[in-house]
Each structure stands twice: as structure tokens, then as C-alpha cells.
Amino acid sequence: MVLVVASAIGLSIVLDYPDASKIMPVAIMLGTLVLSIVWIVQCLASGELFVESRPAIDWVVVRRLAVAFGSLGVMLIGVSTVGFFTTYIIMVPITAWLLGYRNIKGIVLGTVIFCTGLYLIFVVVLNRPLPVEIWMVGA
């Protein structure tokens, strides 16, 4: 249903494009609209939307998913504010721990090897300009 609404809104927007620019966008939006409706019809016909007994929720998996998505967001904010390596040194062990990995030696060793490897590849070998780490600002 979200797709139907989004493609309908999209269609109304692309119809305002100049003629030379709108052939493909209109065709795509119309196609998406039709396909979304067909999908809904398929779901209704198969009874997929009205299944009474759904499988039990595995809360361990839900927790891990929440950690994975949360970690994705925090890492995203981290790399743009404190730098790549600072973020990874903090977030890789925390994420692994929160996901349920309890081998401290493995976590420490893994994080050190990972960060050193990335530093060697991207800074030493490829010489890519990465954002300055927060603890290096002013140094």
C-alpha cells in the first residue's frame, strides 16, 4: 500500500517534468503503480494478509537485529563526528559483545587486527585522505 501511495505521488510529480525529460520517469512510475496493485491483489488472492497463526517471534533474533541496526546508525554518526578508527575501536567490540560474543581475547585481538589492517590498507598503501580523528584535532 505504501508503494501504491508513493508511486501515485511520484507520478503526479514527474508529470510536471518537461516533455523531453518525462518519458522514462512517467513510464517507471506508472509501471510501479500497476505492479504494486498487482502485488496487493496477489497477496489478497493467496490469503497471505489474513493468516491467523503467525510463527512465534524469536526475541533473541529481534534483540540481535536491534543491535545490528543500532550499531549501523551509531557507526554512521561516529565516523562523521569522531573519525573512522576511533569509531571502530569503540564500536566493533561493543557490537560484538552486545550481539552475544563473549570471548574477550577474541574481541580485542579481532579489533586490533581489523583496525590495523584498515589503517595499513587505506592510509599507508592507498594513501586516502580520511577525516581527522577527534583526538588528533589540534595536534
Add this chain to the structure above:
Amino acid sequence: MDGGGLTVNEHILAALPLLFSFEVVLWMLIGTVVGVVIGGLPGLSTTMGIAVLIPLTFTMTPLAALGMIAGIYNGAMYGGAIPAILLRIPGTPAGIATVFDGHPMALQGHGRQALKIALYSSALGGSVSAVALLLLAPPLATIALKFGSAEVFWLAILGLTTIAVLLSKNPVKGLLSANFGLIVGLIGIDQMTGVERFTLDSIYLISGIGILVFLTGLYAIPPAIDLAAKAMLIKAEDLKRGNTGGNEPMPWRRLFPVWAKSSVIGVLVGIVPGAGGNIASLLAWSEARRVSKHSDEFGQGAPEGLAAAECANNADNASALIPALTLGIPGNAVAAVILGGLLVHGLLPGPALFRDSAPVTYGFMLSMLVTSVMLLFVGLLGARLFISVLRLPALLLAPMIIGMTFIGIYSIGNSLFDVAMVALIGVVGYAMEKMDIPLAPAVLAVILGPMAEAELRRSLLISRGDLGFLFSSPISLILVTLILLMLLTPLIKKRLSRSAKLAVPATLSKQFEND
């Protein structure tokens, strides 16, 4: 002869010095090793491996980059056999048929021999496939070069339809995925009119979303999230099976006929877009069982069964690149990502590739052959190392993959916006996977969409707006017919997979359905 005036042999000879330069050989070797590791880790796919590592290739020469990609591709297909044999977990989807006989062999104390058979079969299948690519792709490209704008437009539409229909159980979902990719491909300023399309008034979107950002987001982030969610636990004692046996004589006489037939099956299935290595290996396994004098041993540790499955899934590799390189239509998801890799290095997939970038193109095709041979040595020398790779904890790998993806994308465009886009596209990709919406049509659409639009505009310009021009040539009509036929293929595919399923013993298929 081709458009460049040189024969295929001359092109191959011209590419050899480039291919055997120190840099290219080194990266092919690294790619092969990394490929086996990626394929060996359950949860990581070939597609993901290539997508994550493409940013590393940005500063390499195109042939070194493509050589590494070829190594990853061939290596990962064999790597998938390691967990399939030792743990009964296929490392790649194409490894399903490997489990049937590979795992029973390991349980019977022939783990090392099973790994050896898988290795020889993979190397042989990969080599045959690479030769097929070298023989078939150039003439096909020569024909495709004669296409005009209307034909290229229909070719692009055929490519999209093929992948959208064949890579999904439900063609509607495949086509929706293609539409998603088409929209992403159109984001930015229209080069012809200067109009902003789908930019949401954001200055960051004016130049569009890079193909690499898109495919890395789609193929790297969802497996990392999945890896975290599933938290696969591997027992150390299961890995010891890889060291059992190994002194038994190799049953060469029983294997050669199987290899001959399975490599042909793999090549043929690979050429058909959307069919994939899993279908190739299942068909080859079924065929080997059908003609075998020891058919009752299949599913209980028959070396021929393992050889057939592994040979066919690697024979599918290079041949899947035939439609990808010559027509711009990838045969599977890996080929779609490789097309993205070509674009990153300024190479436009399609027939012109063989005319405009012949040394790199022929070098890439040859690298598929060289890395297949390399795989043999890498696999024999590093057997123990690759088994121990299975000990890597998935829960630690998940944040590392995300971290690697972020830094890789940033290093290409120096843009934190690109990093945010990768995360966003990754979340969308994860949702698509959970809804059984295939990702490959979206990637292909990003590549083919702008091309189709440009050719459509050119056709309309030539014909002064007459849409009939699009249907005026016999080639166009053939392509339109193929598009219509493609829309009917789900029915054919259903029949094929049903017959393959019938050939697999009922007990085995039931066992895997329950898994």
C-alpha cells in the same frame, strides 16, 4: 575479425603481457585466496565479497582490479564447498548439491578426499567455462556491434526483463525491484534538458547516486545484518572432519566422464541469464546419478555426485559473463556486480567493450582462466588455513563488514553523504530480501536504465518522434518477441526445477526443506 581489425587470437596475444605483469598476477592470487575465504564463511556471499572489495580496486589498473574480481569469483565458488562438506552448510547457494555427497563423505572419514575432489572439480569447471567465454563472447559481441539505437534500447529492456523475471519466484517483485533501480538511475540532473529528477531538492543528489554506492549498500550491508541476526555457531569437532582420510586413491576413471558432462551443463546453464550455479549443480548431480552404475550410492557419499555438483557450479561462473560482457545482460547477481565494477573503471559493458577496451576485456576473460588454475594450487597449499577460517566468529565479523564498507565507500568519493546513502540503501536492501524481492534487477536497472533512456531518445530523434521506428528492424522485432517470451519463462522454470527436484531422492530433498 572484430571491429578493431584484430583477430581473437591476436587480441589474446596482446592481452597476455598485461595479464602476466607482476601487479596483475599478485592481485589475481590475492583475489583467489580472499574468494575462498569469503565463500568458505557461511553467510558471506560472492556478491557481497566483490561489492565490499571493489572500493579497494579503485586505485588499481583496470586489469589488476578485474583480475582480483575474477579470483574472488572463482575462489568463492570453491570456498562454498568447504562448509558444505564439513558442516552440511552450503557456503554459497550453488553449494546445495555439494552437500548431498560431500557431507556423507566427510562423515565416513573421507573429509580430505572430498575437499580434494571439490577442488579439482571446481578448477576444471572454472577453466572450461573460461575457455567457453573466450570462444563465444567475441563473435557474439561482433554481432551485437551492428545494433542501432532502437535495437540497443530493446536489448536493455530485454536484459531488465530477463533478470527481473528469472531471478525472482514472483516476477512482479522482480519487476518492482527493476523499477526501484530505474528510479535510482535517473536521480540527478537530466543531461539533455538540465532538469533535476528525483533529487528531492537536495544538492547532494544533483549528481545522482553512484553505482558503487548503490551496489555496495545493497550487497554488503544486508548480509552483515543477517550474519548478526543468525549468529551461526560452528563446533570445533566438526572442523576436524577436514583432516580425515586423504590417503585413498583418487577415483580418476569414475570422475573424468562426470567432469566432461558437468562442465558442459554448467556452461550452458550459465549462459542462460537468471539460471544460476544452484540450478547447474542440481542438474549436473541429477544427470551424473542418472547415468551412473553406482546410482544407489548417490546421496550417501558418491565421489561422482560431489564432482558433478562442484564442477557444474564453477563451470557456470565465466559463462554467466558471456551475456554480461557482450550484451550488458548479467546472467546472475555476481555478474551484475561485476558490471558495476567495470563501470567503476570506466568500462561500459556491452559489445563496444570488445572494440574500445579490447586488451582489458580479453585480459579479464583470460584472468577467469588463470584464476581457475591458480585455485588448484591455492586450494592444495592452503587447505588447512581455509578450514580454520570457519572458526572466525560471525558476531565479530558483522560489525567489521559494516566498518569495511563505510571506509571503502568514503575512500572513493571523500563523501560522508555517500556513507549515509550506503547505510540507507543497505537497510532498504535488507527489507527487500526479507520480502523476497531480488536485488540484482535493481542493480542492473541502475546500469541499463540511463542507457535505455539515451537510446530511446536517440531513436525518437532519428525518426522525428515516430514510435514505429522502434519496431522497424527485424532485430528489434526479434528482441521484442524475446521480451514477451521472457515474461512466460516463469512457467518453464517451474517445470525445470520440478524435474530437477524429482531427480533428487525424496529423503534428501525433504531433509533440506526442513532445514
